[in-house]
Amino acid sequence: MADPHQLFDDTSSAQHRGYGAQRAPGGLGYPSSSASPQASFMADPVSSMAVAYGSTLAAQGKELVDKNIDRFIPVTKLKYYFAVDTVYVGKKLGLLVFPYLHQDWEVQYQQDTPVAPRFDVNAPDLYIPAMAFITYILVAGLALGTQDRFSPDLLGLQASSALAWLTLEVLAILLSLYLVTVNTDLTTIDLVAFLGYKYVGMIGGVLMGLLFGKTGYYLVLGWCCVSIFVFMIRTLRLKILAEAAAEGVPVRGARNQLRMYLTMAVAAAQPLLMYWLTFHLVR
Amino acid sequence: MAFTLYSLLQAALLCVNAIGLLHEERFLKNIGWGTDQGIGGFGEEPGVKSQLMNLIRSVRTVMRVLYGLVMKKSNIYIL
Numbered sequence: 001m002a003d004p005h006q007l008f009d010d011t012s013s014a015q016h017r018g019y020g021a022q023r024a025p026g027g028l029g030y031p032s033s034s035a036s037p038q039a040s041f042m043a044d045p046v047s048s049m050a051v052a053y054g055s056t057l058a059a060q061g062k063e064l065v066d067k068n069i070d071r072f073i074p075v076t077k078l079k080y081y082f083a084v085d086t087v088y089v090g091k092k093l094g095l096l097v098f099p100y101l102h103q104d105w106e107v108q109y110q111q112d113t114p115v116a117p118r119f120d121v122n123a124p125d126l127y128i129p130a131m132a133f134i135t136y137i138l139v140a141g142l143a144l145g146t147q148d149r150f151s152p153d154l155l156g157l158q159a160s161s162a163l164a165w166l167t168l169e170v171l172a173i174l175l176s177l178y179l180v181t182v183n184t185d186l187t188t189i190d191l192v193a194f195l196g197y198k199y200v201g202m203i204g205g206v207l208m209g210l211l212f213g214k215t216g217y218y219l220v221l222g223w224c225c226v227s228i229f230v231f232m233i234r235t236l237r238l239k240i241l242a243e244a245a246a247e248g249v250p251v252r253g254a255r256n257q258l259r260m261y262l263t264m265a266v267a268a269a270q271p272l273l274m275y276w277l278t279f280h281l282v283r
Numbered sequence: 284m285a286f287t288l289y290s291l292l293q294a295a296l297l298c299v300n301a302i303g304l305l306h307e308e309r310f311l312k313n314i315g316w317g318t319d320q321g322i323g324g325f326g327e328e329p330g331v332k333s334q335l336m337n338l339i340r341s342v343r344t345v346m347r348v349l350y351g352l353v354m355k356k357s358n359i360y361i362l
Contacts (some may be wrong), residue, residue, distance in 0.1 A: 161287060162287045164286050164290070164291045167288070168291060179331050179338075180334075181334060181336060258331070
């Protein structure tokens, strides 16, 4: 690797160019080697022209989407959040469940941009929240199935409900950040990442509840709630509160107090939501 | 537990409509939330109340455009 901090090796353009050029002749060549009813259909010149036209339309459409996708979804920014590796995921999961011994919570910077999550365990990522969300849906389906309450549309309902709560949380926090006029570099995607970390604790709680009943569920959920609370406070303190307060000195003053209340409120909402989204799954 | 994305959208729409309904002259001035009353401090801290007043005024301004379009479409002319 030439640049040790490069996120990925970008092979997408070379790969897609080669793929797109090969698709048209491949599309025409394939039907002629198939069974005879299909071959007689495709040998008709009008149909083969239609196939060629269709494939060029598809290629043009793909180019159009590729050019315009950056306007709606910031793809390059999203790539940063998925630049993870196994070591990072392992360390981060350990940090989510046991954040009490970790000393340094600052994100390292490299020339004004935060370092990729692969190189710094404090950086937020979207891989763990995305995976944890999908696993939560599956575990919810499993839990419902063991209680004979399962039906396929319930899965969709669970997913929609959890997503709606996440959206509501993000909007509420963005609104409070605007009202308290916090000058922070906490972007929306960062916020989604931090709010998505609670799904890890939820999965643990529900799985323990399936294995050991309500006692196991409450024990593990209680432990994960406290851990997420501490994790959120220590992470958000650096992002929301002023630098002076972040170094551990409790600064008095109305503005910092309001920011401290905001951090506390955000962190306290996590255990509440963790309980609310899982208690109906464990009987 | 049927808290779906659609119900969130409905709730958001109703909330925005509720903010858009607050009349500047008849109501907000009487409770001291008019926007020409509070633009005192040009210092660092806008404060929660002035941010809230600015937010209400911005939402009302945007909603006025949308209300105007809807009214014009359905041939009702109310300001």
